[in-house]
Amino acid sequence: MCGIVGLFLKQPKLEPELGAMLSDMLVVMNDRGPDSAGFAVYGDGERGRVKLTISGTSEAALREAIAGLARAVGESLSVTLRHTHAVISLSAINEQKARRWIAARADIGLVGAGKRMELYKEVGLPERLAQQFRLAEMAGSHGIGHTRMATESAVTTRGAHPFSTGLDQCLVHNGSLSNHNGVRRVLQHEGLSFETENDTEVAAGYLSWKIREGASLKEALTQSLVDLDGFYTFVVGTESGFAVLRDPIACKPAVMAETDDYVAFGSEYRALAMLPGIDKAHIFEPAPATVYAWERG
Amino acid sequence: MPDCDLAKTPLRELNAMLHSLAPSTNETHWIVTNPGGKHAIACGLDAPVAIGIQGHVGYYCGGMNKQATIVVSGNAGVGVAENMMSGEVRVRGDASQAAGATGRGGLLVIEGNASARCGISMKGIDILVKGSIGPMSAFMAQAGNLVVLGDAGDALGDSIYEARLFVRGSVASLGADCVEKPMSSEDSSILNSVLKRAGMEDSVSVDEFRMFGSARRLYHFHIDNVDAY
């Protein structure tokens, strides 16, 4: 059970402010999810390069690991360190080699990968984490964030949201799925692997699988209405947009605000109250069992 | 006219002040600014005072209200005026889920739209929505009147015990045991009085509405109703 925020900018002019806006939104959701927090920000991407977000036990461990990774892939890496996470930009041709190298290490883990997506998540109070990761200084076109009140799975970094669903894809969830054990078994049979007992990871894996099988994001979400049982509000980030889906009973709260400049999502209005121009925004609740998606061309 | 800026005054202080008002208080008109979507604003009032809230409110604004008139110049979050006993709550914008839930009396006016489960388990309240209402509205409604000038979403009045549901626009679908009923002259005069109290009697006519209510087939456990349990 949780708080969700999402912000999608329609125009470039607010891009330098994205992190600051998202940070304010996330901090308001502190009470809904005091166990852990996470967010994904879609910043600049470079042609032919990919960004890997890794987490480690300490900054020293991260620096040591990055030096090793640079030697392993044979290129000098561009790196940004933030608290327990590092974003590494490298040539796309080296992505698989780097992934294998990271997977072999026990002290670091891959959190997310994408041309533009950077993904941060950690155990602790959302308010403090937003500061530690310096979210307010990040720029980008869109981002999603999550504060977690764990229901049945462990309070761990890996159990924090967002869950990455594939390159530049990630998902946050509020609610609880009632058939995730069965769906997980089906997906494992299909070759997916899971790192946590978390129901949201199953939802994320489900969407990855559907997309891998050829579905569009919208089709995958529409099909999830049939295959996933329980209560959920999903917010999904992609390279160029984001999507929202609520279960057919619309059990968990959701409110959205749209202006000429942005589309914003919050579990409660409080999370949107400080956004610029909110007084004149079109404020609405997403309807149950309806996929909403925004793209920036 | 007391003025309370919630950006400066803690909510607990505002509510404590409102709860301590004597029935004969002279401080009868309050203005609340910067509500910022906070929860439980002006809940549990029991005095004939007017509260004007300038902005959007969070969950349970005006919850369990008695006597007071609360006007939200903005949108309201989940459960606005839940379990209201008397008085009036008016939302100038939209209302989130479960508006007027379990309300027992008084009048709730939503000038925009209300989302899912509007009037859920209503027990005597009158609710008027100028716009449309979402799915599962008036679920398990027991008494009172729900008047909708726009459309109603799916499963209107599911498992309804009693209550009158008046809809001017379309109804996406009716829930279990909810049926359209002919409007008697008593029903029309009740509808008219709700419209009047909400200040809408000149903008719409009673004839434009259809009425829905309980088919009373679920009053007793019976094998023939097994699909509805």
Added chain:
Amino acid sequence: MTVPPHRTPPRFSSTFTQQVIAEIQRAAATGIYDIRGGGAKRALPHFDDLLFLGASISRYPLEGYREKCGTDVTLGTRFAKKPIKLKTPVTIAGMSFGALSAPAKEALGRGASAVGTSTTTGDGGMTPEERGHSSILVYQYLPSRYGMNPDDLRKADAIEIVIGQGAKPGGGGMLLGQKISPRVAKMRTLPESIDQRSACRHPDWTGPDDLEIKIEELRELTDWEKPIYVKVGASRPYYDTALAAKSGVDVLVLDGMQGGTAASQEVFIENVGLPILAAIRPAVQALQDLGLHRKLQLIVSGGIRTGADVAKALALGADAVAIGTAALIALGDNDPQLQAEYQKLGTVAGAYDDWQEGLDPAGITTQDPVLAARLDPVKAGRRLANYLSVLTLEAQTIARACGKSHLHNLEPEDLVALTIEAAAMAGVPLAGTNWIPGITK
């Protein structure tokens, strides 16, 4: 019946027992599930399978009749401005006016007040008689919100948000038409004599993130004075306890599957939930993991009958217990003096559980004015007070024997189990061994 020679005598199936056959026949005839009152009747691992280790040489007992052994408990120390102070850790569980007659509710109030403990309203609202006769009254806030009134909320000493009940975790209650009298109907805003179905989810919130906001509203409404309880049926007690704690409750009420109900589906009563023995340790573990044990108080219920049960529940980590069925028996339910009348109803004293029908000859689970008038609330209240005193004295006796100057100093280490099942569920060693199944090798 005589069996002719060389014929096998009739043999009954262990799968299709006479009870099972009768239920299939009943289902076939009526087409509706069986509805009854009371709690689970099947054999379940229970407190009977635990024993206390009294003091001897390694530990010293307190003098049984002289040295002090405290029994008081304070509930709501976490956030409430006005916590509740009880003289005994045995409270009366929520039972509605509607399920019970007005004299029965009055008697519960009288009995509880006489020994300095609390009673609880139940679905359907608070009656003036009940408030008047209960010195400490907990007001239940239920999914149905039948009879919910903010004035009563303010009159209560504590508020209990009911999420579930041990007899039916995940299900809503019911009250059949025979008991929807004019007064009950008016209090619940229902037509008279209909079969009432209650919602199983609250109408205006779901989940712990919203529960936190609901608790904030109830605290704002009552100016942060009253303790806020949350009651759950035992099913996933570790998570439910942790989430209730995170949502900001003062007191958690955990009801095992032996807990009674006025009317529920038999299939629910017998097949859903955990026996209370299996539920306490995970709940206590969650509180310990959060550093909240004894700070957020835990009340357990479901099958509490004796002072030994009270002491065992407290030793496993509860702060107090609640009784329902036992309290009704103390008032006069299933009294053998009414045998002839039970037989007319097709049952016998000791087995009567058709509380849903409203025909209770003891005048307790009924709304029939003639039957209800049979119960003298003063005398019945006295019987309940006597019984509550016995429970307290019995628990004290055991605690003293274990060398404790307060009931709350009982620990799991004071217990052993007679069966492997009970040892595993209660997390205490099998008697005579150091083996706790699932914990030690």
